[in-house]
Amino acid sequence: MSKSRIRIGMVGGGETAFIGAVHRIAMRIDDAFELVAGALDAEPARGRRFAATLGIAPERAYDSYLDMLAAEAARADGIEAVAIVTPNFLHFPVAKAALEAGLHVICEKPMTVTLEEAEELAALVQASGKQFFLTHTYTGYPMIRQMREMVAAGEIGTLRRVEAEYLQDWLAAPVERTGAEGAVWRTDPKKAGAGGAIGDVGTHAYNLAAFVTGLEPDELLAELSAFVEGRRVDDDAAILMRYAGGAKGSILASQVLPGNGNNLSLRVYGDKGGLEWRQEAPEELWFTRLGEARQMLRRNGAGATGAAVAGSRVPAAHPEGYLEAFANLYRDAARAISGQTEGALVPGAPEGVAGLRFVEACLTSAQAGAVWVPLRP
Amino acid sequence: MSKSRIRIGMVGGGETAFIGAVHRIAMRIDDAFELVAGALDAEPARGRRFAATLGIAPERAYDSYLDMLAAEAARADGIEAVAIVTPNFLHFPVAKAALEAGLHVICEKPMTVTLEEAEELAALVQASGKQFFLTHTYTGYPMIRQMREMVAAGEIGTLRRVEAEYLQDWLAAPVERTGAEGAVWRTDPKKAGAGGAIGDVGTHAYNLAAFVTGLEPDELLAELSAFVEGRRVDDDAAILMRYAGGAKGSILASQVLPGNGNNLSLRVYGDKGGLEWRQEAPEELWFTRLGEARQMLRRNGAGATGAAVAGSRVPAAHPEGYLEAFANLYRDAARAISGQTEGALVPGAPEGVAGLRFVEACLTSAQAGAVWVPLRP
Amino acid sequence: MSKSRIRIGMVGGGETAFIGAVHRIAMRIDDAFELVAGALDAEPARGRRFAATLGIAPERAYDSYLDMLAAEAARADGIEAVAIVTPNFLHFPVAKAALEAGLHVICEKPMTVTLEEAEELAALVQASGKQFFLTHTYTGYPMIRQMREMVAAGEIGTLRRVEAEYLQDWLAAPVERTGAEGAVWRTDPKKAGAGGAIGDVGTHAYNLAAFVTGLEPDELLAELSAFVEGRRVDDDAAILMRYAGGAKGSILASQVLPGNGNNLSLRVYGDKGGLEWRQEAPEELWFTRLGEARQMLRRNGAGATGAAVAGSRVPAAHPEGYLEAFANLYRDAARAISGQTEGALVPGAPEGVAGLRFVEACLTSAQAGAVWVPLRP
Amino acid sequence: MSKSRIRIGMVGGGETAFIGAVHRIAMRIDDAFELVAGALDAEPARGRRFAATLGIAPERAYDSYLDMLAAEAARADGIEAVAIVTPNFLHFPVAKAALEAGLHVICEKPMTVTLEEAEELAALVQASGKQFFLTHTYTGYPMIRQMREMVAAGEIGTLRRVEAEYLQDWLAAPVERTGAEGAVWRTDPKKAGAGGAIGDVGTHAYNLAAFVTGLEPDELLAELSAFVEGRRVDDDAAILMRYAGGAKGSILASQVLPGNGNNLSLRVYGDKGGLEWRQEAPEELWFTRLGEARQMLRRNGAGATGAAVAGSRVPAAHPEGYLEAFANLYRDAARAISGQTEGALVPGAPEGVAGLRFVEACLTSAQAGAVWVPLRP
Known part of the structure; x- marks a missing residue:
C-alpha cells in the first residue's frame, strides 16, 4: 500500500x-x-x-x-x-x-x-x-474506549450510577475583563452560546458519560451558577440525571474551582463492579469487581481490550496523552473517510445534536429554578 | 496533676x-x-x-x-x-x-x-x-479540623462549592437477606429510621460539610434510590444543596457502588483557593491557592494549624487513622466534661437535630419527586 | 473469661x-x-x-x-x-x-x-x-504481615530482589547543635551507638526486609556518609545486600533528605510477582502477578491473609495506622506471655542480635572503604 | 517565515x-x-x-x-x-x-x-x-528539564543524594527463547553490547541523573545479575555512585522485576530541598523545600521554568507524554541544525561517550566482584 x-x-x-x-x-x-x-x-x-x-x-x-x-x-x-x-x-x-x-x-x-x-x-x-x-x-483516550467496551461486555453488570465531573479553575477570577485568551468569547453568549461552563466543559462530560455507558437519558435537573461577578454565562453547573432503565447520574461542570486544572473524571458503577478514570492520569483505569481487590488497568497492558490496543502507539507505561487521544479521532476519521471501517468511534452529528439538546435542557431546567425536565432524543 | x-x-x-x-x-x-x-x-x-x-x-x-x-x-x-x-x-x-x-x-x-x-x-x-x-x-480527624480552621481563617476566600461524598459497597448485594452483620437492622426502617444510606452515611457527609465550612443550609433537593431489589430503604442518594449566602453543594451518599470501601471525601472551594480531603488517606490535605502549585499538607507537618496539632499524638508521616480520630472525640468530651475547655469540637445536640432535619428534608424532597425543599434551622 | x-x-x-x-x-x-x-x-x-x-x-x-x-x-x-x-x-x-x-x-x-x-x-x-x-x-502493620505470608506462600515465586528504604529529613540541618528533642543523643555515638542513621532507621529497614522475606543474608557492602557538617555519626547509608540463594537487595537509610517524613518502603520481587508497600500509606499493598494488572490490596479487604485479618481492629478502608501497628506488637506480646500462642510475630532477641550484627557489618564495610563483608548468623 | x-x-x-x-x-x-x-x-x-x-x-x-x-x-x-x-x-x-x-x-x-x-x-x-x-x-520531558533548571538555580541547595531507578519486567521470563520482539538481539552480547539491562535501561538512568544534576562522577561500584537462567547478559544491576564534590547516588536498573512497566524515576536531594519525578506520571514533579509542605508542580503550570514552558505544546493538565518528550528532542535538533540555538538540550556525542564509559566501568566493577572503580572523563 x-x-x-x-x-x-x-x-x-x-x-x-x-x-x-x-x-x-x-x-x-x-x-x-x-x-x-x-x-x-x-x-x-x-x-x-x-x-x-x-x-x-x-x-x-x-x-x-x-x-x-x-x-x-x-x-x-x-x-x-x-x-x-x-x-x-x-x-x-x-x-x-x-x-x-x-x-x-x-x-x-x-x-x-x-x-x-x-x-x-x-x-x-x-x-x-x-x-x-x-x-x-476525550473519547479518543484508549482507556475511555476500554471502559466503553468493558461496560458493553457486562464487566460491571447492570448500571446503577454514572458520575462525571469536569472541573477547571482558569475562569475563577474575572479574566474576561482583562481580555485573557479564550475567556472573552467563551463568556459572551453571542459567540459561545447561552451555556457557559455547561456548554464548554459540561457537554464533554455529558458526551463522555454517554459514550462510555450507552445509556439513554430520560430527565435532568440543572443548577447553574455564575460565581464570578458580572459574568454573563454560567461558570458552574451541577446536574442530576435520570437514565432510561433506572440508572442515575450526576454531572458537575465548573470553571471556577481553584486547584482544578483540567479535572475531567468519569466513574461508572454497576451491580457487579465499578470503573473509574481521570483525565489527568489518563493511562490508568481502576476496575473493581464487587468483593475483589481494586485493579489498576493500564493502556495497552494486561487486560487491554481491542479498542484500547488499537488506540495505542507505544507500549504500556510509556505515557500517551491528550494529543494522542486527539490523534485517535483524526485517525478514526481518516479510516472512515477512506471507507476502511464500518463505523468510527468518533462522535458525529447525532452526538452533536445530543450535546445541544443537553445544553438547552439544562438552561430550561435552570431558568425554572432547577427542576426536572425531559431529555429525550 | x-x-x-x-x-x-x-x-x-x-x-x-x-x-x-x-x-x-x-x-x-x-x-x-x-x-x-x-x-x-x-x-x-x-x-x-x-x-x-x-x-x-x-x-x-x-x-x-x-x-x-x-x-x-x-x-x-x-x-x-x-x-x-x-x-x-x-x-x-x-x-x-x-x-x-x-x-x-x-x-x-x-x-x-x-x-x-x-x-x-x-x-x-x-x-x-x-x-x-x-x-x-470524621470530625475528629486532625486534617478535617485543620480544614475547618483554614476555611475560617479565609485561606480559600469566599466559599463557592462544597462537594461531599460518602460511598460504600457493602450493601451492593441484598446482604440483609442472608442476615449479614449490621445489614439487617440498618435496612429496617423501624430500627434505623426512614432514611437508609441517607441516614447511615449521608448524615456523616452532611455533618462534615457543615463542620468544615460553617455554612448555613437554605434549601436542598434529594434524589433517593433503592438499587437493590426488595430493599425497604434508600441505598443511594444524590443531593443538591443551596447555602445561605450563595454557595452551592452536592452530597452523594451510596452504599451500593462497587469499589468503594469507606470512601468519604470532602472538597471545598472558594474564590481564593481549594481544599480536598479523603477519609481513606486521612493524613493528607490538598491545598491550592488560586494560581499556585498544589500543596500536600500532612497532619502535624508544615503548615499545621492549632487544632490539627492538638489532635495529633505522633509526628507527621507516622499515620494516625480512624481510631485516633474517634479518640479525639472522646478526649474532647473528657475535657468538656471536666470543664477544661469552653467548647469542644465534638458535635452535640444541635448537630444531632440538624442531622435529623436533613434526613427529613431529604425524604420530603424525594417523596415529592426530588424537588427543592427548605432546610433551615 | x-x-x-x-x-x-x-x-x-x-x-x-x-x-x-x-x-x-x-x-x-x-x-x-x-x-x-x-x-x-x-x-x-x-x-x-x-x-x-x-x-x-x-x-x-x-x-x-x-x-x-x-x-x-x-x-x-x-x-x-x-x-x-x-x-x-x-x-x-x-x-x-x-x-x-x-x-x-x-x-x-x-x-x-x-x-x-x-x-x-x-x-x-x-x-x-x-x-x-x-x-x-513496622512488623506490626497488617499489610507487612500479609506481605510476609504471601511471600511464604509462594505468591511471588523465587525471590530476586528486595528493596528497602527508610528516608527521613528531620536531621537534614544540624539540629543537634540547637539541642533539638531526640537529636542530641541520637547523634552521640556514646548514647546511640556507633551507627547513626544505619542504627536508627537502617535497622528497621533491615529487620523489615528479613521479616517479610525470611531470606538469610550472606554479604553486604555499606557506603556511609555524614552529610551534615560536624555530625559525629553517619546520617545517610546506602547498602547492597547479597542473600543466600542468590537474591539481591538494597537498603537506603537516610535522615537528611528533604521531603521525606517517615518514608519507609519495602518492595519485594520474585520470578512470579511483586509486592510493594509504603509506611506512609500503610493500608495498601500493591501486588502484581507477572503479566497481570496491578492490584491494590487493602487491610482486612479482599484477599486478606490470616495475619492481616488478625492484626485488624476495624474494617477495610477505616484507616489503621502507626499506633495500631504498635499495638499489634503489644497484643502479640501479651498473648505470648500468657502462653496463648506458640510463637509471636514480634521480633525478639535473635532479631535484636541480627540488627546489631548488621550495624557492625555496615561499620566494618564502611571503614574499609565500602567493601563486601560477610553477614552470617 | x-x-x-x-x-x-x-x-x-x-x-x-x-x-x-x-x-x-x-x-x-x-x-x-x-x-x-x-x-x-x-x-x-x-x-x-x-x-x-x-x-x-x-x-x-x-x-x-x-x-x-x-x-x-x-x-x-x-x-x-x-x-x-x-x-x-x-x-x-x-x-x-x-x-x-x-x-x-x-x-x-x-x-x-x-x-x-x-x-x-x-x-x-x-x-x-x-x-x-x-x-x-527522557531528557525531553518538560518536568525533567524543569528539574535540571531548578537544581542549577540552587532551589534544593548543595546536592547530597541522587537516586535513579529504571525498572521493567518484560524480560522477567526467558522470552528470548521464544523469539520475542526485541528480546533476542537485546540479550545477545554481539548485537546489543556486553551490557544487558545496564546498557539498555541503566544508561538512560545514568544519563538522566547526569542531565538533571550536572554532577561529575568519580567512582562507581556495580553489582550485576542475570536472574533468568541461561541469559547471556545482565538483566539486573545495582550501582552505587560517588560524585566529585561528595554527593552520593544509586542507580537500580532491572528488566526482571514483575509489576514494573517502564518505571524510570529520579529523586534528587540537596541540603535545602528535594525533587522527585516518575516517568509513568511524567507531568508531575514533586518539590519540597526543607521544612515546608510538599508541592506538586505540573508541566506548564504554576512555577514552570523556561525550559518546561518551551517544551510544552498544550496547557497544564492536558497530559503530554512519551511521544511529546521524544518530539522535544527532534524539535531541539531541528533548531540546532538550523543554527537557531546556541546549544540544544539534547544529549550528544559527549553524553554518548559517557554512557559507554559508564557501561564499561560497570562491567569492570562487576567482573572484579563488585568493587569500586574510577569513572572519570
Missing part, C-alpha cells in the same frame, strides 16, 4: 489559538491528513503569514472560508475535508457551507450554538452522504 | 458489634475514661459474659440500661457518663433516661430516629445542664 | 519522650497490660510528677530502674514485665537486670549498643525462660 | 520495530523534519514495501544505508540528516558513514557498542562540524 493522505483545509486556528495547533498536531501524529489550505484568521493578512509557517502554499491561504471553499472546489487537487476550529458561533455556517461544497467535516465541539442549528446541520449531514466528526477529544 | 478518669457506662456494644469496640478503644487511647458499667447486649447473659472480658465488675454488668441507671445512681462511685452504641431506635430513650439520671451522654449518630425525638432530646440537654456528644467520627 | 491484664513497669518515657507515649497508647489500645510502675525520668522528681498523671501510684513511681525492680519484686502484685524506652545505651543494663529479676521484657530497638552486649543479652534471655520482645514497630 | 523542513533519511525502523515508529511520530509532531529516504529493513524488499506506506518515494527506499548515503549525496534535494534506529551494533558504522557523508546524525542510544567506538565517533563528530544527537528520550 502506498501513501495517500487526505487533503484538508482549516478554518480558524490562527497563531494564538490553542485548539487549532492541537488539531494540526493530531493530524500529523498518524500522518493521514495533509493540511493544504486554510482560512486561519479573522484578520486575513495575519492568517496568510501564519499559513506560510505551516507550509500552506500562499495561493491556498484564504481570506475567508467562503473563498477557500470556492477556490478549492475548482482545483483538481482540492481539499476533501475541512477542520473547523473557530469560536463556537461559526461552527454552523462553516460546516453547512463545507457540506454543501461536498466536503467531509471535522468540527470542534459544540456542533453549533443552538439546538435548532444542530438539528438542521444533522439533517444536512444525513442528506449529504459526507462524514461529520465532532472532536470530543 | 494526678490521674482522674471519668467513670462511664456503655449501652449496647456487645461482642459482635463493630462500633462498640471502636468506642472502647477510643476511650482507652487517651485514658480519660474508665469503663466501669454496661448493659451491653439485648441478651443479658451474653452481655454479662462479655462484660467480664472487658474488666467490668460482675455487679455492674446490667441486664438493661434502666437497671444500670438506677443502680449506678445509688453508688458513690457511680458512672458520670453513658456511651450509647445501640441500634438507632434506642438512642432516644436511652439518652433521655441518662440525661434524666443526671449523666453526660456520648451517643452514636444519628441522635434519634425522628426529628421530633431529636428536638425533644435537644431541649432536654439544654435543660439538664449536662453535656451531650454525638460521635460524628 | 474474665479480664486479667499483665502488670507492667516502664523505664524511660518521661513527659517529653515521643516513644514512651507511643508505648503507653499501644498498651492501652487492646487493654492487655496495666501500667502500674515506672522509673520514667533521669530526673526522679520530674518522673514522679509525670507518673501521677499516668495514674501510677506514688509509691510505684521510682527514682531508678534498680529501685523499681527491687521494690516490685517484693510486692505480691509486683510487675510481670518491663517496657524499656530509654536512650539506646541503657537498653542493655535495664533489660539484663529485668531478666535477672525474672521479668519479661519489651524493649525499644536497637536491642543494645554493641553486638557483644546483644549476644550476651540473647544468651540471658535463652537461659531465663522469659520472653523478650523488640519493638520493631 | 515560510516553512522549510529538514530532509532526513532513516536507517532501521522497519514495520515491526517499535522505536522507528516512535522516531517518525516524534518528527511529525512539530513538523520540522521531512522523512524522504530510508534503508528501513535488513530485508530490502520488505523495507521498500514499508517505505511506500510512509510516503517515501520508491527511488529513495534503499536496500542499504550505504546505498542511501551514496544516492542521496548525488541529489540536489538529498537528505541533510540521518536517523539511526537499528540494533545497537550498527549505530557506529552507520553514524560514521553518515558523518563522513556530511550529514547530521540523530542516533538511538547507546551511541555504540564499545567505548572505543564511541570515542572514535565523538572525535569524528568534532572534526566533521556536523551535529550529533543521541535520543535519550
